[in-house]
Amino acid sequence: MPAELDSALDPEQQAAVTARRGPVCVLAGAGTGKTRTITRRIAHLVSAGHVAPGQVLAVTFTARAAGELRTRLRSYGVGGVQARTFHAAALRQLRYFWPRVVGDEQWQLIEGKLRAVGQAAHRAGADTNTESLRDLASEIEWAKASLITPERYPAEVARVRRDVPAAAELVAKVYAGYEALKNSSGLLDFDDLLLHTAAALETHPEVAGEFRERYRCFVVDEYQDVTPLQQRVLDAWLGERDDLTVVGDANQTIYTFAGATPRYLLDFSRRFPDAVVVRLQRDYRSTPQVVAAANTVISAARGQTAGTRLRLEGQQPPGPEPTFKEYDDEPAEASAVAASIRRMISDGIPASEIAVLFRVNAQSEVYERALDDAGVPFQVRGGERFFARPEVRQAMVTLRSAGANAPRPGADGAAVRGAGDRRAAGGDGVTGGDGAVGGDGAVGGDGVVGGAVAVAGDGAGDADSPSALAQAVRAVLVPLGLTDEPAAGSAGRQRWESLDALVGLARELARDEPDADLARFAVELATRADASHPPTVQGVTLASLHAAKGLEWDAVFLVGLVDGTLPIQHAExxxxxxxEERRLLYVGVTRARRHLAMSWALSRAAGGRRHRRRSRFLYGLIPDHDPEARVATGRGGSKPKCRICGSPLIGVDALKMRRCSDCPSDVDVELLDRLKAWRSTTAKQQQVPTYVVFTDATLAAIAEHRPVDNAGLVGIPGIGARKLDRYGPDVLALVTAEDSS
Known part of the structure; x- marks a missing residue:
């Protein structure tokens, strides 16, 4: 192996690179240099004369990853290696062999299957709205990736207890109709590329012989994400040979919903008893602090992947400890994250090296808005901007129409209704006496609900109470897919989450403007949509955890970490x-090189009921918290007790006060007023929200404990070294002045 290829390799990487020709399995943890390892292995095989560059086929799952493989190989002086995605490789082969296995006229590739699925769904009597068709298309893709035929589909989904978007028999009927329609029209979808390639090699010995003469060595990246269909293609490529190198990490298996399975990676040494197995665990991406957090997250894993768990070893210099923050509500969480990002950028971290990662795309809107408010540029990756999503655009049109046609409130604050008032388009879409859409409320061809919704009441009340505006918005959105519970299927669920987020915005507007009606809400949405467009420059990345796979940043904010979101509710x-939800968090943690912040909010809407619990995956991860995660532990491992009644303290606020929330308080009210006035002034000077300085609970704890020195201040949870340096002298001066008076 040339010296330049041997440089900068650790012992494990070198073992993988120089392993004998034949089956090799590289278990490569996050940040362990897997791309460098497999490209240098290919270069080593070529330079040692084991194989010619054109005889190597390397496959991965994204065009970006395939391009990176080719670029690195060229930098090593190795050109001609075929590095492609599974589908691109299959398409190239199928075009070459098609005349011999099918005929002269090649079938056309369809890039979008919704139209054909829609025709099949219509014939089968299934729903044909866009979301239903997306879910049906995804389900067909899963079935084909899992090598499940329409006939076997109902039994298989029952066996694996899969959530299905419609009755299994109906999905099977649509699936069969789609295949028949496609075949009769001479069309191929992307899954057919793999199916036909495998079939050509399996049933035509002369085709298989020519292919196997051309390609002698195979490399598969991200092997934990291989589907049964892709494995079938790989087996057809290999034949009886074993010249195969696979690279993967079962801890990063996050696509089983699409048919991926780690079992081929986990069973590799069983299939090839003489295989060389190398474990890459030295993490060159992240600081030891981030690595420790990742190890803690995955150490609790159970099930199929637990036995091959890789324990990462951080190789970077030490960095800051990960931070954990709890907020009263999502807007407060988003504002605090935006403020932290703004400070990071001021401290010299490029915006492009910062990411905010969340579980579902519907969470992005509040962060888009917070970053806009903070003047921070951003880009949304792996999903459309909130206000550009089809369901949100349709909802805005519908709400605007409903607001224009809604009755105006009378003098008593109730809506003026007329029995038989049919001002709204749609005939029987009459507003009923309870403020709900009457009749069938169906969506017309132009996407406008055929009915008007009357706004009743004054819209005031708690943010979690069903304000009249929120009720009215919900009633308009019900025909668009806002059911009481999330819909089955990923597309339907994303649509539900987007529509539900609009109801949350209605609650916020009703709290701030009690007289707001549907027309005012429609204007508010238009204003938010216009203001949410970021500058054209590249900025902070907003992405789902799935979209973040394979990427990395200097600073990562993992947000919205509450049960019901991570893990997602339908995983219960x-x-x-x-x-798999746990592995998603692990992927998120391992995206961070140096700075890692994890946060959650107890309520969705500002001022709402604080009923949510932080993610169970954080139990044992947050410093000074026991595995049960609701009761903090003291420095000696003992659970802190209430200083008044002696009971264990539960909750952040109780810990700060060192007493139960219902035990008598001896807070100094005048001192608390002084502290709040100081906080307001300080926040304005620093141009940050007041809670960034200190939360209400922290100020109340200061006013109750009245600390007289630094030791007393840092003894209050929420006051660390940074806040002590920044605010300690001012706070102690206020407390001392109060005591001396």
């Missing part, structure tokens, strides 16, 4: 799905 009751 299924241990395998819960474990």
């Amino acid at each position: 009751g299924d241990d395998a799905k819960i474990e």
